[in-house]
Amino acid sequence: MIVTDRDKMKAIRDNARKVARFVPESIGRMIVAYISWLIPTERVLRRECKLAEPRGEQLEYMWRDGSSRVWDTERLSRKLARVMQAGTGVRVGVGRYRPIAIEMGRRIRGLVAKQLENRMEDEDDDENVEIDPTTGEPVDCGGSWNIVWDLQSTHGTRIARQHYAVHIGFPGKLQPEMIATFKEISKLWHQFLEGESAEEKGPKRKRKSQATGRQSTSGSAKTTRRKRIKTDQEVARxxxxxxxxxxxxxxxxxxxxxxxxxxxxxxxxxxxxxxxTAINVLPTGAGKSILFMLPAVMRETGTSIVVVPFVALMEDLVTRATAMGVDCIRFRSSLNAGREGVPRAARLVVVSADIVSSAEFSSYADGLLCAGLLQRIFIDECHTVIMDIGYRAKLGELRSLHRYGCPVVLLTATLPVVLEDWFRGEMLAESAVIVRDRTTKLNCRYRIEQVKPGRGAVEKHTVDIIRQLGEQMTGRQKGVIYCRSKGQCEAIAEEIGCGFHHSGMSEKDRHEARTAWADGRGNRWIVATTGLGTGIDIEGIVAVVHMERPYGLVDFVQQTGRGGRRAGEVVESIIVHDGRPQREDGHRSFVDDINQAQMDAFISTPGCRR
Incomplete structure (x- = not known):
């Protein structure tokens, strides 16, 4: 690892932005041999032979020659220009090479970094800029540059670095997380600069095979076709x-x-x-998770990445996969995970959508790609782009997953045909292969309960239904009540005497409420908002009650799908409402309108609602 300072004046005060670069392994071995063996040998020879010591200015430089002076920038530029002219016909010195190298970096496949050029022009002269040790980028919190981790300790990052403990094995602000990122980027450069010879060999082999093909006779061509058909059948078998x-x-x-x-x-x-790209639409409880777990236990299938919309899904998925013997890890940022360096390359890597475009995860995925391990990317519960406006805003980040060049698989239980074209366009899946199964739940009994409008009428009727259903439950059977707001959620939970689950709680509290209910500790019921409506696989849910209309049909199908997930289970799905139309939202899109219109049609249907 070679560490340099960006700014000489700031380096004097140990306040510069340090940059780490890693040389290719073969060169690294040569440098280690030079430092470990040749320099000590030189010292012994000079001492034993009583030779003159090199000038002091040369001692800290590599490859020194007693008859030559130190290479300054000007001399290096002349040497570089001479070599570049001999190799390319164009004189390119240090000054010209730097912008060319930056453009090459942008063109390296997989080397994607967010450019903050406009902001960085001002920040270069600002000594108060604080750098995120994970990404190397500045972090702006409330008008001052600080790392959120340090802010939790009620001090800024500058104070943390000056007065509190840092990793002793690393210089200044160059902490392990940032070094890991620099290392992965260096590997991409190595692949880019050394890959040309390998690329030149490929076409020659291809041309040779093409030439051989032209010499084949008509009879051998027929034999080849018959053989290829047989081979395809064997591969399928x-x-x-x-x-x-x-x-x-x-x-x-x-x-x-x-x-x-x-x-x-x-x-x-x-x-x-x-x-x-592939789109797979299977009903809730039909085993979609098997589609990304199974490759992880097959031979020679590499690493699969699974992107999930919510943190709760990560925990549930990793727990289930590990219990089934899958080599599975949850990717978390190094600051949150408390680790140094990048996580290992497991067969199945689960990551949440909110960090999938971070520099740290991009470096990790690029490392898998460079090593030839990254085989496919799954986007689980991708219907969330329909039912969650906030998640829809992350579409740009999800689209960027196509840049890795490996197959991308979109998994969902709910994709209305009327929205399929929109979905394909938004997810860059216009030509995707789709496998669609019927999503009808035959083990679900649907009921609509309309009450007269009045203060607390819906809440009162909902509580009455819950108590009736609770009396019929046996063993480990349980139920969920879905509300449209956090306030309703907590109020109904207090009325019933059960736990609640919504986005206003800390992740620790949500996890505790969810696991206590799933394990049968306490009440059979839990009151929740939409966050508990996707991807959770819990045994024994036989009742799903909606207090007021669901936001849309996609939301309703997903939430109802939490029930009846085991053989023999029958789920009661009940919607309680007062007939009043939903409040208009000026920020709604046509996707939201279609989703709601289909829900309204479901509620108003007089006959069978399947």
Missing amino acids: DLDEAMADGLRTLLGPEATWRSDKQAESMRSIMSLKTGQ
Whole structure:
């Protein structure tokens, strides 16, 4: 690792922005040998042979020659220009090389960094700028540059670095998280600069095979076609056998596919080529998670990344995957995880959507890509772009996942046909292969309860229904009540005497409320907002009650889908409302309007609602 300071004057005061660069392994070994063996040998020879010592200015430089002076920037620029002219025909010195190198960096596949050039022009002269040790970028909090981690201790990062403990093994502000990021970027440069020779070999082999093909006779061409068809059939048969073996590894020796569509979805995913996209629509409880767990136990299938919309889903997913024997980790930022360096390359990596475009995760994914490990990316519960305005704002970050060039798989239980074209366009999946199964839940009984408008009428009727259903529950059976606001959520929970779950709580409190309810500690019921309506797989949910109209049909299907997820379970789905139309929202999009219109049609349907 070579560390340099960006600013000489600030470096004197140990206040410069330090940059770490890593040389290729072969050169690194040579440098280590030079420092470890040659320099000590030189000292011994000079002492034993009584040779003159080198000038003091040369002692701290590598590859020194007693008959030559130190290379300053001007001399280095002349040498570089001479070499560049010999190799490219253009004289490029240090001054010209720097902007060219920056542009090359932008063109390196996978090397993506957020450019803050306009802001950085002013920040370069600001000695009060604080740098995020994870990304190397400034962090602005309330008008001053600070690291959020240090702000929790009621002091700024500058005070933390000057007066409190830092990692003793690393210089100044160059902490382990930032070094890990620099290392991954250096690897991308190595791949870019050293990859040319490998690329030149490929076309020659291809041309040779093409030439051989032109010399083949008509009869041999027919034989080749027959052989290729047979090979494709063998490949398909081998894939089915490998998938079946993986399924038995996950679920036991008697495991079978839950449906033909689940098997078809898995087959289409494993057949995806580089840069292709797939959409898989399977009903809730139909085993979508198997689609990304199974490749993690198959041979030679590399690493899969799963992007989930909510933190709660990460915990549930990682717990289930680990229990099934899958090599699975949850990716967390180094500051939150309390680790040094990047996490290991597991077979299944789960990451939340809010950090998927961070510099730290991008470096990690780029490292997997460079090592040839990254095989596919799954975006789970991708219907969230329809039902969550905040998540919809992250579409740009989710789209950027296509830059890795590996197959991208979009998984959902709810994608209305009327929104499919919009969804394809938003997710850059216009040409995606789609496997769609019927999402009807035959084990769900739907009921609509309309009460007369009045203060507290909906709440009172909801509580009455909950008590009636609670009397019918046995064993570990339980239920969920969905509300439209945090205030309603807490009020109903207090009335019933149960726990509640909403986004206004800390993650620790949400986890405790969720696990206590799932484990049967306390009340059979939990009151929640939409955050508990996606991806949670909990046994024994036999009642789902909505107090007032759900926001849309996609929301309703997802929330109702939390129930009846085990064989033999039947779920009661009840909506309690007073018939009044929902309040108009001027910020709604046409997607929200369609989602709500379909919900209204469902409620007003007089016959079977399946």
